[in-house]
Amino acid sequence: MQSHSPFLRIGTRGSQLALAQANLVRRLLAQAHGVEEDSIAIQAISTSGDRITDRPLSEVGGKGLFTKEIEAALLAGEIDLAVHSSKDMATRLPDGLELSVFLEREDVRDAFLSFVARDVDGLPRGARFGTSSIRRAAQILRFRPDLEIVPFRGNVDTRIRKLTDGVADGTLLAAAGLNRLGRSGEAASLLDPRRFPPAPAQGAIGIEIRSEDARTRELVAVLDHAETHDALRAERALLDVLDGSCRTPIAALTSRDGDKLTLLGQILSPDGQTVYELERSGAAAEAMRIGHDLGQELRDLAGPDFLAQFEDRGR
Numbered sequence: 122m123q124s125h126s127p128f129l130r131i132g133t134r135g136s137q138l139a140l141a142q143a144n145l146v147r148r149l150l151a152q153a154h155g156v157e158e159d160s161i162a163i164q165a166i167s168t169s170g171d172r173i174t175d176r177p178l179s180e181v182g183g184k185g186l187f188t189k190e191i192e193a194a195l196l197a198g199e200i201d202l203a204v205h206s207s208k209d210m211a212t213r214l215p216d217g218l219e220l221s222v223f224l225e226r227e228d229v230r231d232a233f234l235s236f237v238a239r240d241v242d243g244l245p246r247g248a249r250f251g252t253s254s255i256r257r258a259a260q261i262l263r264f265r266p267d268l269e270i271v272p273f274r275g276n277v278d279t280r281i282r283k284l285t286d287g288v289a290d291g292t293l294l295a296a297a298g299l300n301r302l303g304r305s306g307e308a309a310s311l312l313d314p315r316r317f318p319p320a321p322a323q324g325a326i327g328i329e330i331r332s333e334d335a336r337t338r339e340l341v342a343v344l345d346h347a348e349t350h351d352a353l354r355a356e357r358a359l360l361d362v363l364d365g366s367c368r369t370p371i372a373a374l375t376s377r378d379g380d381k382l383t384l385l386g387q388i389l390s391p392d393g394q395t396v397y398e399l400e401r402s403g404a405a406a407e408a409m410r411i412g413h414d415l416g417q418e419l420r421d422l423a424g425p426d427f428l429a430q431f432e433d434r435g436r
């Protein structure tokens with residue numbers, strides 16, 4: 122119970138990783154503004170994505186699944202800011218909301234977890250690979266078409282138990298999530314991000330606020346990391362052009378050299394046997410344009426028939 126009204130109210134999902142991220146944001150905000158950590162409230166909000174655990178999320182609906190209930194609380198004024206994994210965010214937000222801050226990015230790479238091999242190439246022929254991510258499945262099948270993909274969800278402990286139980290011989294998790302949970306030691310190895318580019322926005326915590334809330338906007342602005350924000354502008358613009366449904370296996374990797382930003386974009390067929398990949402560079406100030414243009418070029422390269430296979434036929 123809070124005896125007086127809190128300095129700020131953070132909304133988040135209730136998963137271990139989401140709570141770790143919200144706690145990180147709380148600690149940084151308390152430090153930046155010289156307030157006690159417990160003057161910043163954290164409200165865990167259950168989302169549809171958390172409740173549906175038996176099916177791949179790409180089958181159930183878009184990325185909004187992890188954010189809908191949190192965004193409703195934000196719009197209703199029950200919380201002041203929402204802390205998200207940017208990777209789970211749709212590219213178009215509800216009216217009145219915006220992603221105004223991106224914290225400095227964690228490791229963007231995927232980590233390989235297995236008790237039978239040190240890396241993907243070391244898995245035995247025909248081994249079972251656990252992932253419910255269409256991007257990860259396509260990227261793995263590209264190099265290892267012999268592997269059998271099995272659905273795999275749950276938190277770090279659930280996944281490790283499934284590996285121990287032999288449900289799968291290997292799986293992938295974002296290194297960022299493992300690191301934030303203090304579990305980086307669980308990884309057998311980290312994937313080369315040029316061979317296996319990560320999901321757009323992977324590894325970056327985003328803060329969402331009400332557009333009209335000037336007080337919160339100013340309070341959270343200190344946490345924004347300019348270089349991460351540029352990369353996220355580019356990657357989210359790419360994603361916006363290529364995929365409204367989140368059924369497309371799509372990957373992106375941003376690199377930076379001074380003021381120059383380079384964006385690698387990749388789209389794959391679900392079996393990984395067709396891969397379109399392009400890279401474009403430009404001034405970091407043009408990040409959004411670079412992402413948008415690269416998305417258009419990838420669209421043109423792949424052609425309408427290729428992209429049509431991912432369209433949401435229910436719409």
Ligand SMILES: NCc1[nH]cc(CCC(=O)O)c1CC(=O)O
Nearest residue numbers: 206208294295297298323324325
């Ligand atoms: N799809 C769930 C999700 N959303 C964000 C992360 C990891 C943390 C991050 O990318 O910031 C994860 C888990 C995973 O992919 O291993």
